[in-house]
Amino acid sequence: MGTEPDIILETRQLSKTFLGFTAVDSVDLKIQRGHIHALIGPNGAGKTTCFNLLTKFLEPSQGQIFFDGREITRDKPAEIARKGIIRSFQISAVFPQLTVLDNVRIALQRATGLSFHFWRSEASLRHLDGRAMELLAEVDLADFASQMTVNLPYGRKRALEIATTLAMEPSLMLLDEPTQGMGHEDVDRVTRLIKQVSAGRTILMVEHNMKVVSSIADRITVLARGAVLAEGDYAAVSNNPAVMEAYMGTTQGELEGIHA
Incomplete structure (x- = not known):
């Protein structure tokens, strides 16, 4: 069928x-x-x-x-x-008080089945940085990686939402x-x-x-x-x-x- x-x-x-x-x-x-x-x-x-x-x-x-x-x-x-089948708002609600890079890492963490383990140390998540930066580059946000998300213009926040959606492959x-x-x-x-x-x-x-x-x-x-x-x-x-x-x-x- x-x-x-x-x-x-x-x-x-x-x-x-x-x-x-x-x-x-x-x-x-x-x-x-x-x-x-x-x-x-x-x-x-x-x-x-x-x-x-x-x-x-x-x-x-x-x-x-x-x-x-x-x-x-x-x-x-x-x-x-x-x-x-990923609808952007399902997984892309951005966290304004985290950096742009951290938002994408959270989405990648979810893809590994660890998304709710926010107690994990910064060092333990660094293996996700490479892929996170690739995704940020894909949506033209690599230069904004260290910025706090709350400071992004609206259009850039929507780009970040697309990056977090892409993180779910x-x-x-x-x-x-x-x-x-x-x-x-x-x-x-x-x-x-x-x-x-x-x-x-x-x-x-x-x-x-x-x-x-x-x-x-x-x-x-x-x-x-x-x-x-x-x-x-x-x-x-x-x-x-x-x-x-x-x-x-x-x-x-x-x-x-x-x-x-």
Whole structure:
């Protein structure tokens, strides 16, 4: 009962109903290995609910979820994470009063099964420094390793969250609105960062910023009222009349800049 070889995650008729309200409605989703796949849609389209179903913070009302060809519909959140599906906030809550390096070491410590042994001495954790610095370099934070995290600008903190997510060696990274609340400079930096760390990895992201989506997404799924409205590359999606209508009758030019 396997899925196509290049499909890392698949949903079939995935649905979630709350007291008679259907938040996610029969969603069929296929995420291709090695792609950046964006999930977009107007407010209330069901994007976050869909993310919560995939990471098992919510149980589906119906439908199935497959990862690497195996059904994971009834797996618990910890089992999902162990399989390699990592949602950034699951493990990347940064500790503001620790250094940038210490935050990544904690994430690496968790990966070794020792993450809650905070009594371990500094010296006993130094073997993690090399890998921690590699991850910081990957997100352009190597020069900030000794800084206290509380002093980092917001965009750099989001980069640190990505580094701690990478420390878990995810097969599939789920990024929930990674550029939300950022100024233009930070948006551009984090967009480049996501593209940079996507090499050899698969990313599924919810993102409201259409400029970000158009610049890095290989494939886009548009949700509206909980259902799949359209799917394809950015050119196909942005020219779809149903998508423009869903974004309140915008023209194509307005769609390109919309922050729904």
